[in-house]
Amino acid sequence: MEVFKSDVAVVGAGGTGLRAAIAVAEADPSLTVALISKVYPMRSHTVAAEGGAAGVVRDDDSLDYHFNDTVAGGDWLCDQNVVEYFVARCAASLTQLEHWGCPWSRKPDGHINVRAFGGMKVERTWFAADRSGFHMLHTLFQTSLKYPSIRRFDEYFCTDLVVEDGRCQGVVAIEVATGKFTFIQAKAVILGTGGAGRVYRENTNGGIVTGDGMAMAYRQGAPLRDMEFMQFHPTCMPGTGLLFTEACRGEGGFLLNKDGYRFLQDYGLGPAEEQPRNKFMELGPRDRLSQAIWHEERKGRTISTPYGEAVHLDLRHLGRKKLHERLPLICELAEEYMGIDPAKECIPVRPGIHYTMGGIYANLETETPLPGLYAAGECASNGIHGANRLGSNSLVDIIVFGELAGEQAAQYVRTVQNSNPESLEKLASDAEQRAVAVVSRTDGKEKHSVLRREMSQSMESGCGIYRTATEMQATCDKLAELRERYRKLNVEDKSSIWNSDWLGALEVGYLLEVAEAVAHSALNRRESRGAHQRLDGYEQRDDVNYLKHTLAYHVPEGTPRIEYQDVIITRSRPGTRAYGAAGEAEEAQRRQERASV
Amino acid sequence: MSDDNKTIEMEVLRYRPEQDREPFFQTYEVPFEDDWSVLQGLQYIKDDLDSSLSFRWSCRMAICGSCGMMIDGVPKLGCRTFLRNYHSGKLRVEALEHFPIERDLVIVVDDFMEKLARIKPYLIPKQVRKLEQGEYLQTPGQLEQYRQFSTCINCMLCYAACPQYGLNSGFTGPGILALMHRYNADSRDGGRDQRMELGHSDEGVWGCAAVAYCSEVCPKEVDPANAINQNKMGSAIDYFLRFVRPRGATG
Numbered sequence: 043m044e045v046f047k048s049d050v051a052v053v054g055a056g057g058t059g060l061r062a063a064i065a066v067a068e069a070d071p072s073l074t075v076a077l078i079s080k081v082y083p084m085r086s087h088t089v090a091a092e093g094g095a096a097g098v099v100r101d102d103d104s105l106d107y108h109f110n111d112t113v114a115g116g117d118w119l120c121d122q123n124v125v126e127y128f129v130a131r132c133a134a135s136l137t138q139l140e141h142w143g144c145p146w147s148r149k150p151d152g153h154i155n156v157r158a159f160g161g162m163k164v165e166r167t168w169f170a171a172d173r174s175g176f177h178m179l180h181t182l183f184q185t186s187l188k189y190p191s192i193r194r195f196d197e198y199f200c201t202d203l204v205v206e207d208g209r210c211q212g213v214v215a216i217e218v219a220t221g222k223f224t225f226i227q228a229k230a231v232i233l234g235t236g237g238a239g240r241v242y243r244e245n246t247n248g249g250i251v252t253g254d255g256m257a258m259a260y261r262q263g264a265p266l267r268d269m270e271f272m273q274f275h276p277t278c279m280p281g282t283g284l285l286f287t288e289a290c291r292g293e294g295g296f297l298l299n300k301d302g303y304r305f306l307q308d309y310g311l312g313p314a315e316e317q318p319r320n321k322f323m324e325l326g327p328r329d330r331l332s333q334a335i336w337h338e339e340r341k342g343r344t345i346s347t348p349y350g351e352a353v354h355l356d357l358r359h360l361g362r363k364k365l366h367e368r369l370p371l372i373c374e375l376a377e378e379y380m381g382i383d384p385a386k387e388c389i390p391v392r393p394g395i396h397y398t399m400g401g402i403y404a405n406l407e408t409e410t411p412l413p414g415l416y417a418a419g420e421c422a423s424n425g426i427h428g429a430n431r432l433g434s435n436s437l438v439d440i441i442v443f444g445e446l447a448g449e450q451a452a453q454y455v456r457t458v459q460n461s462n463p464e465s466l467e468k469l470a471s472d473a474e475q476r477a478v479a480v481v482s483r484t485d486g487k488e489k490h491s492v493l494r495r496e497m498s499q500s501m502e503s504g505c506g507i508y509r510t511a512t513e514m515q516a517t518c519d520k521l522a523e524l525r526e527r528y529r530k531l532n533v534e535d536k537s538s539i540w541n542s543d544w545l546g547a548l549e550v551g552y553l554l555e556v557a558e559a560v561a562h563s564a565l566n567r568r569e570s571r572g573a574h575q576r577l578d579g580y581e582q583r584d585d586v587n588y589l590k591h592t593l594a595y596h597v598p599e600g601t602p603r604i605e606y607q608d609v610i611i612t613r614s615r616p617g618t619r620a621y622g623a624a625g626e627a628e629e630a631q632r633r634q635e636r637a638s639v
Numbered sequence: 640m641s642d643d644n645k646t647i648e649m650e651v652l653r654y655r656p657e658q659d660r661e662p663f664f665q666t667y668e669v670p671f672e673d674d675w676s677v678l679q680g681l682q683y684i685k686d687d688l689d690s691s692l693s694f695r696w697s698c699r700m701a702i703c704g705s706c707g708m709m710i711d712g713v714p715k716l717g718c719r720t721f722l723r724n725y726h727s728g729k730l731r732v733e734a735l736e737h738f739p740i741e742r743d744l745v746i747v748v749d750d751f752m753e754k755l756a757r758i759k760p761y762l763i764p765k766q767v768r769k770l771e772q773g774e775y776l777q778t779p780g781q782l783e784q785y786r787q788f789s790t791c792i793n794c795m796l797c798y799a800a801c802p803q804y805g806l807n808s809g810f811t812g813p814g815i816l817a818l819m820h821r822y823n824a825d826s827r828d829g830g831r832d833q834r835m836e837l838g839h840s841d842e843g844v845w846g847c848a849a850v851a852y853c854s855e856v857c858p859k860e861v862d863p864a865n866a867i868n869q870n871k872m873g874s875a876i877d878y879f880l881r882f883v884r885p886r887g888a889t890g
Contacts, residue, residue, distance in 0.1 A: 081705070087698070089702050089703045141762070142761065145785070148779050152777050152778045152781075176790075248697035248698040378701070491685070539742050540742040540745050541693070
């Protein structure tokens with residue numbers, strides 16, 4: 043097997059991985075960085091993020107406001123020390139991207155412009171039209187070309203982490219073009235592999251978002267935390283699940299039911315006003331909006347489409363000029379994919395899976411419990427998103443914590459040496475055997491595309507917007523069955539060059555592990571909080587028993603072991619989470635209480 | 640979206656270097672809905688008919704740039720081209736022209752990636768600014784000077800459309816020259832001279848024969864032909880200025 047010796051291996055070359063690689067290169071140019079991705083960097087899913095990235099810049103805004111919005115938005119499941127670190131660094135991290143060329147939209151005076159976003163008290167979302175993730179990714183990728191110490195492994199598919207002496211010391215990867223294995227030895231590994239939205243059927247995610255890094259870390263004993271919190275984005279294209287950014291509502295768009303009524307006012311988000319008001323109505327958080335759409339469907343007030351019930355996203359009043367300036371990609375999606383002119387007609391939308399709030403447990407320093415392994419971005423759970431992420435916090439999450447992971451890893455590698463090469467290469471060779479076994483067996487009969495379909499349907503029925511124990515248990519049982527059937531896989535394509543049948547099979551292996559962590563974490567949380575809502579006697583938030591993070595540990599021949607961990611609270615005691623007029627009253631009351639202490 | 644069980648014949652170029660001596664076409668009968676893209680047709684083949692077919696894809700929404708392919712001889716994104724437009728008839732899908740085929744619809748993109756790195760596609764600041772000094776000021780009008788050229792998704796359709804690139808793969812090509820112009824035209828940037836060492840050459844803007852098919856096939860209205868034209872103008876001006884002022888002098 044080929045061996046490449048690096049100091050830091052970064053897995054994933056999206057926003058997190060690129061930012062981490064640059065941070066290592068800047069911290070110490072003498073360190074060799076291996077940047078490994080199963081796709082070319084500009085194909086990474088960061089590219090599809092539309093709306094923007096949060097960072098406090100306005101005079102009437104403050105870090106406190108951003109902190110409070112994030113913690114309350116996460117239904118108090120955020121680690122508040124991490125949120126404090128985060129909000130303090132957002133603007134500088136975004137400015138760094140500006141210095142590298144990111145074409146942020148501007149105000150007439152040449153300063154950065156910001157737009158409104160759901161659950162955010164003040165406008166603080168930096169944006170590049172509605173292609174914010176695209177521009178961030180290309181800026182980072184192109185900037186990374188300046189650094190000679192970054193050695194890219196494009197289209198290398200990681201199959202395992204190499205753990206020896208209790209430390210992560212590299213990764214094993216398949217070169218997609220040849221099918222050959224490479225052991226990329228490293229003193230530290232950073233995972234920036236993104237989410238796992240593909241465990242569901244109707245989702246906004248690219249085909250590559252299959253939880254690879256989460257599953258690799260999980261198999262090596264690192265816990266997956268808070269996996270039950272899967273974000274449904276309220277405004278997705280029926281059928282394909284393609285995303286209509288929250289910026290549609292940030293720019294003033296309305297959500298209507300089949301009677302043309304702005305139904306969100308019936309769900310504690312009103313009053314309905316003509317002008318968008320922050321944290322009211324359409325600018326409420328994603329979990330509440332998706333839940334409201336679910337209720338409208340039960341009341342028979344939704345619009346039927348061939349791909350299920352929908353509500354209307356109404357952008358007509360914004361006018362063609364503003365739509366094409368601020369939301370060009372949205373116009374393209376509506377026109378090209380649905381034959382709808384958003385300046386003239388409403389767009390039917392329905393909730394779809396968008397973001398994995400949970401992930402590999404990582405602390406404020408981006409360290410996982412496995413020494414030498416760091417995680418940042420969507421694949422990590424560092425505690426900033428809690429039970430519900432606010433839109434525009436994740437695009438800045440990836441650069442704030444991508445940078446930090448790079449800095450941390452660069453420091454750490456100065457303090458360690460690799461174990462002896464023979465034992466590492468033996469482990470790498472074992473990993474190769476395991477991955478090859480998936481393709482080389484000839485006695486199986488199961489197709490991975492069938493398993494994937496059954497998995498995603500089961501996740502949708504059991505771990506949707508509202509959940510019951512019966513349905514979640516059925517999904518857990520189904521996943522156990524699918525994992526059993528996965529052992530009898532038949533990968534028809536036995537070739538070496540660009541064998542995407544084999545890689546697809548490995549991805550389904552990752553997805554099934556992650557799906558089990560989601561379903562079991564959900565079943566065990568007997569309360570309703572943020573994106574985890576139950577209908578079977580646990581409709582309320584229960585801070586006495588569940589103001590805790592879920593930790594799911596991998597059990598090789600069984601179901602995940604679930605443990606709990608305290609939430610870190612520094613200055614915001616859990617309170618009532620309210621929006622609209624009720625939210626204003628709640629905020630006034632908290633202010634008063636603080637003043638009287 | 641319809642229920643009349645429509646099907647379409649997709650003729651797909653196959654080439655597996657380990658077993659096929661040369662590329663050939665394989666035909667698949669694909670049932671489809673009116674809103675299905677060509678990519679969804681290929682996914683149906685992969686999942687249900689023939690798992691050995693390989694192609695690149697990810698975002699499904701024309702932003703990641705993975706699924707460029709020849710569709711009835713025209714370079715297009717598979718995810719933004721719809722099967723209904725080819726019904727009732729056959730549809731032919733091939734790997735992007737002018738690139739070596741790695742396998743089936745997958746092309747070798749090493750040449751593109753190397754050229755991309757060569758043009759220094761990053762901001763080379765006119766004036767270095769510290770983070771504490773905040774952002775560079777750039778008016779919406781200044782942004783507009785390069786915005787269009789910054790929206791290239793690297794899908795390489797323009798390379799498949801470019802007859803010059805087909806004849807001479809030494810030519811830097813439309814997409815990357817547009818990207819070079821994106822940085823040259825950015826008010827924050829001062830790296831034009833460094834980039835135009837390459838830009839002035841026959842590998843650069845002068846390699847273009849102004850066919851402009853690149854701009855026609857571009858799915859993002861980047862208009863690389865326009866970018867190259869602007870640089871030809873700039874390159875010609877630079878050429879004449881060399882006679883009136885010494886190289887490196889500021890003007």
